[in-house]
Amino acid sequence: MPQDQAAHGAAGGATLTLKDGTSIFYKDWGPKTAQPIVFHHGWPLSADDWDAQMLYFLAKGYRVIAHDRRGHGRSTQTDAGNDMATYASDVLELAEALDLKNAVHIGHSTGGGEVAAYVARSKPGRVAKAVLVGAIPPLMLKTANNPGGLPIEVFDGFRAALAANRAQFYLDVPSGPFYGFNRPGAKVSPGVIQNWWREGMIGGAKAQYDCIKAFSETDQTDDLKKIQVPVLFLHGDDDQIVPIADSAMLAVKLVKKGELKVYKGFPHGMLTTHAEVLNPDLLAFIRK
Template sequence: MPFITTKDKTEIFYKDWGNLAGKPVVFSHGWPLNSDNWENQMFFLASKGYRCIAHDRRGHGQYLDLKDVMMVGHSTGGGEVIRFLGRHGTSRVSRAVIVGAIPPVMVLKESNPKGLPIEVFDGFRTAMVKDRAQFFLDVPIGPFFGFNRPGAKISQGLIQSWWQQGMMCGFKGAYDCIKVFSETDMTEDLKKIDIPVLILHGTDDQIVPIDASAREGIRLLQKGTLKEYPDGPHALPNICIEEVNQDLLTFLES
């Protein structure tokens, strides 16, 4: 299996699917999951001739020498994409897509009146310490996939997959990441990005509410496009597979 070794000797696992000579698409997963959560999109785009690469974030499970990349991030992974571009620029990246993503910032504060109270994230931490295994069932059974909504078509397979991926994440990494994804402010990062950025977000996202994220972030991007999925949940790549796949392909080919 392929790994990249970082400067501090950490080994980062990654998947590399599709045409090695094709245009690269780099995927960044959400919390507390891993690269497996992108398998539907990677399989689809690889079948279209693209090179699809997804890594397991440090603690969850450097990119290769790539150029003309399209970066794709979901949830916390969307924040990872935005922070990367804000820090390192866009010389190697041609476009980016963030899906149900956390930027600009999630937590409620004076400069972010639409954010979620810190007590929400304190509740995550308390639930993890009390019984992580049960908490990691409660999240996918309920708000992550929107399975708590009336009439939702519940998939036990998705619930079990989320739980399995989450339990593979190191406890400390998962716990510490709650502070990172809730409190990191990427306002200035968004302003710096000078490439086209597509934002996909569900209007019924119960994890990252759209008003404080996508609808704020689009105002900060130089070349941003926002597509809202009516009544869409947080887990768009898992629930709205065909539509997300087509949106990614159309953006790649535009």
């Protein structure tokens, strides 16, 4: 597997060239002999969205890994392959290249869909456990078989806003529903909003546009049913991006070994706004 090591500066980053020529940026920190924890970011962000978790688990002695999904962050701004099956295939290549064994895969939002797709396809021994946080599975789109989902007009609105003025759209989302900053009494962090914007704008508009279809229209019912390892679902009951009733509440019933923890009043971006609560809960599950 061709592997191009990038400069190991403050970012601690490297790149992996996939079979199709796509370059995937990733961070790989900590002892290579320690149990790996792999973090999968949400749309339209990057591996940087996991800073609070990477530093926390690194300090606990784990090997921590996070990559920029194709088309996102510092990875190649692909115009093709921006779909859940390819995302999973990319992670299969990364796990093979890094020879990850007994790993814990943690995914947020779209990254939770990526985790479900990857774990369902992973080789025996590669994955120990999985965690889906505010995650999209089984299916976000409203259909005849999924009447509680969101109508296609919601996602068409995302696409229209991205195409018309991506820079403004990427301010509006974190300023409002993503972190619950639109709720009365919310403690708004300008830095968090600006960082979300920064992460989003680094990525490719075409890949992020395509990813809206991937996260909204991919039915992952079968992926969830195939997962053999323990899965923890964490979800805020005030998630305005991925409503809990049609995601975690359904998904936990589809996996063989599922557990759901609901956080009262927490928003979609709770890994950032409430890291001090989420991180110890993640640690407890990993150690269990």
